[in-house]
Amino acid sequence: MDDSITIEIVSPDLLRDGAPAHEIVVTLPTFRRPEHLLKTLDSLAAQKTARRFAVIVMENDAAGREGLGAAGPLFSAGTIEGLVLVAHERGNCAAYNAGWQTALARFPAMQHLLVIDDDEWAGADWIDRLVATAEREDADFVGAPQCPVFEAGATESVRRHPVFTAPYTRTGPVPILYSSGNVLIRRRVLEAMGPPFLDTAFNFIGGGDSDFYARCRRRGFRFAWCQEAPVCETTPARRTEFSWLQARSLRNGAISALIERRADASPSGRLKILAKSLGLLALSPWRFLKLAARTRSPMIGLYPIHVAIGRLMAEFGKVNEQYRRPEQN
Structure with a gap:
């Protein structure tokens, strides 16, 4: 494993099983949002699915480690299957890369990697709907809505602003995606593209996901949209200014x-x-x-x-x- 990644906590089921059989791995980057991270993890623990899945939390604050402190007990107790790691290089692209690289290395049976952010929470059928769309459309990527939940006082103009508007509204094939906040990626994509997946030049400006999608489209990978698998995204008042x-x-x-x-x-x-x-x-x-x-x-x-x-x-x-x-x- 890369020296920039430290695996801190592994759930008991993974310690017992040298080759875990999870076909789905959910990656969850976190940075100084411990309380909301627990809300995100609660929504994953509440998934109603027969598919076995694991969760990888990528702590991106190597000094403070508030996310590790919040999530650690859930993984240590086996409440959530998976692991918590520290991505020592700051930046969202570095955190994604750490989680995706670890998923490939630690979960040989993984076929679908899902991504959710630590300011989001998912409905109980989120996993099943994304995977079903990927299988039905034979898509390499499946994106879905990130629905902003505004604090009181947000105007209608803010709610309808293009920065908060999803690029698509119907389930089916689409030309490309733009965000990694709610997405499914097939294992074959990660194996073909190889690490580092996201260019860390985008660590602090954003857009590393869009750049990755553009490179994948040029390689011939297919994209789809699942309107029925939204996540809710907490949107603080600062983002309405x-x-x-x-x-x-x-x-x-x-x-x-x-x-x-x-x-x-x-x-x-x-x-x-x-x-x-x-x-x-x-x-x-x-x-x-x-x-x-x-x-x-x-x-x-x-x-x-x-x-x-x-x-x-x-x-x-x-x-x-x-x-x-x-x-x-």
Whole structure:
């Protein structure tokens, strides 16, 4: 195992079984949310499924270890099957990589890897619905909605803002996914792509998942959506403020430009991406007027302007690291 990963706690069933037979492994990264982590784990313990599954919690605060302290007793007692590890390198991509690498190494029977975040909780049929969709559609990835649960006072414009809107609304094949907060990945994908799966250059800006999906699509892997397997996501008041929405929109634009640049880093490719960014910026005032009129929200209307500006900022190396300061995210 990589030196950047330390396995701290293993549930008794895994200690007894040298080759665990779990076909499903749920990976759960955590960073300084011990109380909500327990809520997420409760939702996993309540799954109504005949499929045997294990959980890997990836503690990404090697110094504080609040998540390890909260989750550890559940795994030590065997209440939840699986293990808790510490991913010593900070950043969400590093945490995902640690969990996915461990899942491949420790669970030889695993066929489906699922991901849920420590600010989310799942319904009792979450596992079965994701796996059933993967099998029915013969999909390598299955995404599903992340439904924000806002604190009191959130306006309708905030609730309908594009940063909170799912990319699809119907179950079935889709061209690509964008988020790793609620997703199923087949083992064959991880074996083919190999570690590190997510590029840690995206550790603090986000978008490592989108970059991974783009690379997988170029390799021919298939994507699907399961509308019936949502998770609920706690959305603090900070994320309803205009400054946060603006920063997230700028970041979304920057990430799109960065991923396109990685797909074609040639001089002609860079020129095409710059031309696209300038074109989107030129069109953004008209798109603002159209979207603001349709939604009756100038704040929502600003989204295409912010995305276009974010793309252009990325061309000059200016990308907002929204995850660098977790207390502001």
